[in-house]
């Protein structure tokens with residue numbers, strides 16, 4: 373496929389707000405797509421590079437290059453050139469990268485250059501594109517949209533399903549089943565402002581403690597156990613005590629969903645940083661496990677004895693979980709019949725907070741497990757409400773913070789895939805965080821200014837704030853009051869950050885006319 377064609381469709385999809393038009397444009401593109409091009413076409417459509425970060429600085433990108441007259445670049449050729457570029461290292465690498473970028477841009481027309489520029493700076497991420505792409509794929513191949521959606525959730529990747537569908541047509545969907553050893557994207561939760569609101573919305577529900585640890589999916593087949601994070605990274609080798617605990621359970625073949633958390637000897641949770649540091653560290657696992665042991669606490673069963681449970685109601689999945697997993701390794705919960713039981717739900721929340729946990733997740737008992745989605749039937753309630761935002765830029769600090777990137781520019785996802793700045797903060801950072809973010813943001817810089825750097829929008833940071841206020845200085849017309857950093861969320865991608873739309877919806881006091 374020619375890059376020019378992809379760039380054209382990408383532009384047209386971004387320019388129209390009609391979902392049916394977006395779907396039709398993508399369907400047309402997929403009909404022309406060679407299955408071998410899929411590993412490039414899908415990430416490019418979403419504004420992502422298959423190579424991940426390739427470290428081209430703003431200086432290199434901002435040098436004007438005369439465009440080619442005729443489009444001739446194929447997507448595969450562009451990908452090959454970027455792979456070459458990503459591999460350049462050592463002395464003289466800067467000059468070599470600069471030469472390769474010049475060569476690539478010189479082979480591109482003006483339109484293609486603009487597309488490549490967006491891709492290389494990471495300025496536009498069409499995170500919402502996946503859902504439309506699923507429909508486009510269904511339309512292009514004649515497969516049922518629900519079947520494609522399910523396959524994507526089981527494969528954990530649109531790309532894998534697109535390759536199979538474009539190569540073999542709708543029968544390929546049957547290949548995607550929940551399999552022990554192949555992780556699925558976890559179901560996520562929406563927020564509710566109180567348990568009363570959550571119970572009102574859901575009716576009969578399980579109110580579960582919300583543990584502030586790391587999400588883990590545990591797969592077991594006989595003696596083999598594998599553990600995956602919410603981004604489907606395999607972390608089995610880092611958590612021997614969790615692997616052992618899973619191996620000790622009675623069933624021989626299952627997939628469970630839960631959280632790993634580090635508890636102190638009194639059973640209270642240690643800080644999130646301790647658990648996250650433990651799960652994130654590969655070095656000297658045995659020493660780390662002695663210093664900060666973690667335990668799994670499961671809240672769902674996705675497959676037991678070869679039976680796929682995803683489409684069963686929560687109540688039945690819970691019953692399976694209870695058969696398999698003994699009490700201390702299961703999340704605590706209380707069942708409520710509906711709004712009439714709100715007092716019981718509130719009491720459970722209060723007890724949970726007393727035990728040092730961060731809140732509760734209220735789950736509709738009838739709902740299936742919607743893997744890879746923020747299901748409407750899981751509502752989290754936390755007294756301290758935070759936002760996950762993306763760092764767009766950072767300013768050099770003054771005084772004690774001279775030489776450190778300090779004041780962060782924070783963005784939420786906008787409807788068009790870009791990020792809308794909501795405000796700035798230099799509060800809440802420890803010295804260690806300042807040092808870490810200076811290095812990390814330095815590496816992500818795409819543009820240098822006297823005041824600081826603009827960065828590739830990749831780093832997700834959790835922000836506490838006291839409210840919203842109107843402001844004509846910011847693109848969404850609002851800004852955060854007293855924003856402060858809680859922690860970095862390296863387990864999240866920019867596509868997982870909060871959106872302007874959900875933020876506004878959560879603050880009717882500001883948005884009401």
Ligand SMILES: Nc1ncnc2c1ncn2[C@@H]1O[C@H](COP(=O)(O)OP(=O)(O)OP(=O)(O)O)[C@@H](O)[C@H]1O
Nearest residue numbers: 560561580581582583584586587631671703733752
């Ligand atoms: N009982 C529970 N049921 C479901 N998820 C739970 C539970 N206890 C803890 N969690 C964690 O809460 C997360 C659900 O909240 P959400 O999907 O919004 O992710 P999150 O943004 O990481 O949450 P937060 O930022 O609020 O910690 C899950 O991914 C899981 O890691």
